[in-house]
Amino acid sequence: MGALIIVGLVALVVIVFAVQGLKIIRQGETKVIERLGRYHSTLSSGINIIWPILDRPRKVYTRYVVTRMNGATQTLIRMSDVIDLREQVYDFPEQSVITKDNVTTSINALLYFQITDPFKSVYEIENLPNAIEKLTQTTLRNIIGELELDETLTSRDTINSRLREVLDEATNKWGVKVNRVELQDITPPESVRRAMEQQMQAERERRAKILKAEGDKTSKILYSEGEKEAQINQAKAQKESQILMAQGEAEAKILQAKAEAEAIEKLAEAIKGSSSDPASYQIALKYIETLKEMTSGKDNKTVYIPYEATSLLGSLGGIKDILKG
Structure with missing residues (x-):
């Protein structure tokens, strides 16, 4: 036994x-x-x-995020002998910071880091999660304190880069590599938000008025240029029309003159050998046509014979001689 x-x-x-x-x-x-x-x-x-x-x-402090039954999350720090070498994400709670122009703003940040040297993370710092959180908060306050509110709202990338550089340098002695820092929300006070909204509204209205004025200006310029082009085109058309009309009248007169010349030549040939003068014959015809126009109106009751009636009679005599020939 x-x-x-x-x-x-x-x-x-x-x-x-x-x-x-x-x-x-x-x-x-x-x-x-x-x-x-x-x-x-x-x-x-x-x-x-x-x-x-x-x-x-060796046991170390480890940060855990616990989700409750109502959906709320809670961050807990526990002791554990396991060191996680994967990249970890710390979602820090919202904190109040003061900008350079004395505006209190609420900011929360995300920190992505990784333990690269377990020995340093254990023996160079007593509570690594708490140290990283406090260092991030104080560094964020220092950086935001150097910027005005407008710069804070528009310079997230700059803030992220500066914050990452400072944290990476400070945590290097703890065997930690900070890969990325992201600012989630930057929330100014309610009064400042209302003032910013009013400012943005006024800026939008100003831009709208400027755009409308520029549109009206452009419209008037285009309209005046169109009117100018239309007047120029109309003037060119009238000019070309008058030129064509003048050319037509000139050609008509030339043709009429040629026709009269041919008529005179034929008349001269017809009365060749007669004592009558072709010119006197043409003058007599003009007198007759004129006298016809004078007596063609409905209201023409009295006809006055011009002083040169004897010439008219002479022309008639010339016509009589032509007809006899």
Whole structure:
């Protein structure tokens, strides 16, 4: 019986040592092992063996976000012997900061960081999550305190870059790499928001009036240019029309003159050998046509014979001689 008890105790000790000494580390995690209170090693992912009682994992503060039944979230800090080497996101609660022009503004930020040296994250800082949070808050206050409200609202990228540089440099000694910082919300006071809305409304109205005035100006300029072009085109058309009319009248007169010349030539040939003069014949015809026009009106009751009636009679005599010939 004594031998069995001893064998059982030995087996129990072996099992305890095996359970306590065998450590399985998941990918992306690690543990810092201390032997008799001093740093001994950093475990890698996979199966690791340590000496129970002599070796113990060092516990560190870890930040957790817990979601309640009502949907609200709560941030908790707990002790754990596992160090997460993956990139982590800290969503900091909203905090009040004062700008350069003394405007109190509420800002909350997101911080993306990663532990690159587990040894430094354990032994260079006592509470890493709390230190990162407080450092982010104080750095954000310092940066916003150098900017006016308008610059704060329009310079998020600049603030993010400056905040990341400062945090990355400060946390380097803790074995932490800050990859990115994002400002989620920048909320000025209600009175300032109302004033900004009124200012934006006034600015929009001013731009609308300017655009309307520029549109009216452009419309009037285009209308006047159109009128100018229309008048120029109309003047050119009238000019071309008058030129064509003058050319037509000139050609008509030329044709009429040619016709009269041909008529005179034929008349001269017809009366050749007669004592009558072709010119006198033409003059007599003109007198007759004129006298006809004078007596053609309805209201013409009295006809006055001009002083040159004797010439008319002479022309008639010439016509008589022509007819006789």
